[in-house]
Amino acid sequence: MSETTSRARLHPRDTPDPNAPPIQVIDLHKFFGEHHVLKGIDLTVEKKQVVCVIGPSGSGKSTLLRSINLLEWPSGGKVYIEGIDVQDPDVNLDRIRTRIGMVFQSFNLFPHMNVLRNVTIAQEKVLGRSKEEAQQIAWDMLERVGLTDKASAHPSQLSGGQQQRVAIARSLSMNPDMMLFDEPTSALDPELVGEVLEVMRTLAQEGMTMMVVTHEMGFAREVGTRLIFMDDGQIVEEGNPREILANPQQPRTQAFLSKVL
Amino acid sequence: MALRDIRPTVRRRASRVSSYVVFLAILAVLVSLADWENLSKNFLRADVAATMFPMVWRAAFNTLWYTAASFVAGTILGTVFALMKMSKGPLKWFAVAYIELFRGLPAMLTILLMAFAIPIAFSSFKIPSTISALVALSLVSSAYTAEIIRSGIEAVAKGQREAARSLGMTHMQTTMSVILPQAFRIVIPPLTNELVLLLKDTSLFFAVGATKFSKELLQFGRDAGTTNANFTPYMVVAVFYLVITIPLTWLVSKLEKKMAVKK
Numbered sequence: 001m002s003e004t005t006s007r008a009r010l011h012p013r014d015t016p017d018p019n020a021p022p023i024q025v026i027d028l029h030k031f032f033g034e035h036h037v038l039k040g041i042d043l044t045v046e047k048k049q050v051v052c053v054i055g056p057s058g059s060g061k062s063t064l065l066r067s068i069n070l071l072e073w074p075s076g077g078k079v080y081i082e083g084i085d086v087q088d089p090d091v092n093l094d095r096i097r098t099r100i101g102m103v104f105q106s107f108n109l110f111p112h113m114n115v116l117r118n119v120t121i122a123q124e125k126v127l128g129r130s131k132e133e134a135q136q137i138a139w140d141m142l143e144r145v146g147l148t149d150k151a152s153a154h155p156s157q158l159s160g161g162q163q164q165r166v167a168i169a170r171s172l173s174m175n176p177d178m179m180l181f182d183e184p185t186s187a188l189d190p191e192l193v194g195e196v197l198e199v200m201r202t203l204a205q206e207g208m209t210m211m212v213v214t215h216e217m218g219f220a221r222e223v224g225t226r227l228i229f230m231d232d233g234q235i236v237e238e239g240n241p242r243e244i245l246a247n248p249q250q251p252r253t254q255a256f257l258s259k260v261l
Numbered sequence: 262m263a264l265r266d267i268r269p270t271v272r273r274r275a276s277r278v279s280s281y282v283v284f285l286a287i288l289a290v291l292v293s294l295a296d297w298e299n300l301s302k303n304f305l306r307a308d309v310a311a312t313m314f315p316m317v318w319r320a321a322f323n324t325l326w327y328t329a330a331s332f333v334a335g336t337i338l339g340t341v342f343a344l345m346k347m348s349k350g351p352l353k354w355f356a357v358a359y360i361e362l363f364r365g366l367p368a369m370l371t372i373l374l375m376a377f378a379i380p381i382a383f384s385s386f387k388i389p390s391t392i393s394a395l396v397a398l399s400l401v402s403s404a405y406t407a408e409i410i411r412s413g414i415e416a417v418a419k420g421q422r423e424a425a426r427s428l429g430m431t432h433m434q435t436t437m438s439v440i441l442p443q444a445f446r447i448v449i450p451p452l453t454n455e456l457v458l459l460l461k462d463t464s465l466f467f468a469v470g471a472t473k474f475s476k477e478l479l480q481f482g483r484d485a486g487t488t489n490a491n492f493t494p495y496m497v498v499a500v501f502y503l504v505i506t507i508p509l510t511w512l513v514s515k516l517e518k519k520m521a522v523k524k
Contacts (some may be wrong), residue, residue, distance in 0.1 A: 054501075069427055071426070071427065094429045094430070094431055095429065097427055097428070097429045098390050098428065098429030100427070101427075102423075102424075102427035104420055104423070104424060106418075106420050108418070108420035108421060108423065108424035109424075109426070110421065110425075110439055110443075112442050112443055112446065121428055121438060122425070122428035122429060125430055125434050125438065126428060126429040126430055126434070127429075167424075170428070171427075171428070174428060174429065208488065238490065
């Protein structure tokens with residue numbers, strides 16, 4: 001009873017706090033059945049940071065990212081987005097998600113819509129923009145990723161790199177405050193990786209807050225402002241990307257980097 | 262020259278030719294044994310066929326619109342039941358029970374039960390038996406369609422829902438604009454199958470009786486057969502069914518190819 005009252009007093013906690021960090025994760029745990037995937041993650045991402053997350057497969061990198069916009073529901077711990085407790089039942093999760101752009105390894109464009117429609121549909125349905133306004137913004141975003149000539153194509157007619165750039169444009173069209181990238185180049189042919197990284201680099205230079213799960217050490221070194229090494233569901237080491245990549249302190253980081261560099 | 266010395270290509274050709282010969286021989290025996298004079302007198306009388314026109318067009322039209330109505334109603338209901346079955350909570354169990362019930366009963370039994378039950382239940386509305394039969398067939402169809410559509414929804418890649426949700430779309434928006442349009446494309450072939458089955462199931466309407474103008478093809482054919490004491494009307498009706506179903510399946514396969522390219 002008292003809990004209901006206190007929640008009623010807190011409500012509404014739906015408006016973002018401009019002074020709060022974009023992402024704050026406290027003692028985050030995640031179980032898939034018996035499998036303990038995240039074992040107490042503490043992480044704060046400040047505005048305009050580009051946080052790159054590296055680590056062996058199965059280390060929980062993607063699960064961490066997916067927990068931040070609650071594609072995975074945490075088993076324990078807290079996730080705050082711009083100061084809002086996203087697990088609060090009074091919070092409108094859909095509205096929070098519009099402020100977090102998410103880019104997936106497998107692009108996940110809507111195959112039954114053309115490129116322009118892919119970029120306008122959520123603007124119209126979620127943000128309530130008019131068709132004309134949404135299309136204007138979509139053209140701007142497609143121009144940013146260099147794909148205005150593909151606006152009427154269907155996703156299956158595009159290369160992987162082009163599809164991923166459309167996916168980025170789609171996310172950007174919602175004017176997110178931050179972007180999450182879940183291995184955005186891992187499904188791409190090597191010659192297509194560069195065009196996607198180039199778009200991400202520009203985005204970082206424009207001051208977008210970004211969290212990037214990646215295997216691209218070059219990108220982490222040059223664009224990342226912060227590097228996190230994860231292994232076995234824990235953050236093992238974090239800090240300046242150049243320093244960690246050049247001079248890892250932890251034995252597990254050393255072992256991992258010696259294999260991938 | 263022993264058999265195994267023959268070249269493989271020649272041997273294959275020989276075995277193919279001999280199988281044709283056996284098939285044709287059996288066919289020839291059957292054809293020669295049949296009483297063709299009596300068959301054509303009973304099944305292929307042009308004068309009897311002529312008496313069926315032009316009313317047979319009306320019956321064909323009825324068959325088509327009964328099919329279309331129950332298919333549309335069945336697909337809409339089936340989509341609702343598919344979504345209910347995939348939800349959590351009591352609605353799911355209602356959908357499961359509904360689907361099991363109407364898939365488990367013969368369509369004919371459902372049609373008969375509805376034809377008796379609906380006029381009694383809603384006696385003040387004077388509902389014609391054809392409407393009762395249409396309701397029954399829609400219910401039967403929706404049970405099958407629900408399973409078809411559910412399989413389609415499950416075949417849509419998991420990342421599609423995640424992408425839509427991560428853009429802030431609600432569960433309902435995601436289902437209506439992202440999941441269902443893709444699911445329907447996936448299930449076009451089994452839905453066509455269902456449409457053809459439904460077309461043929463409208464023939465069960467003869468069980469509930471119809472007026473002169475509401476007869477569907479089979480009942481019209483039966484009545485014409487009885488009036489003329491001849492089976493020719495059945496042949497005419499058979500041709501009508503094929504004239505509908507064959508172009509229909511052809512059209513849908515074209516549609517399917519077109520959709521596949523656009524995907």
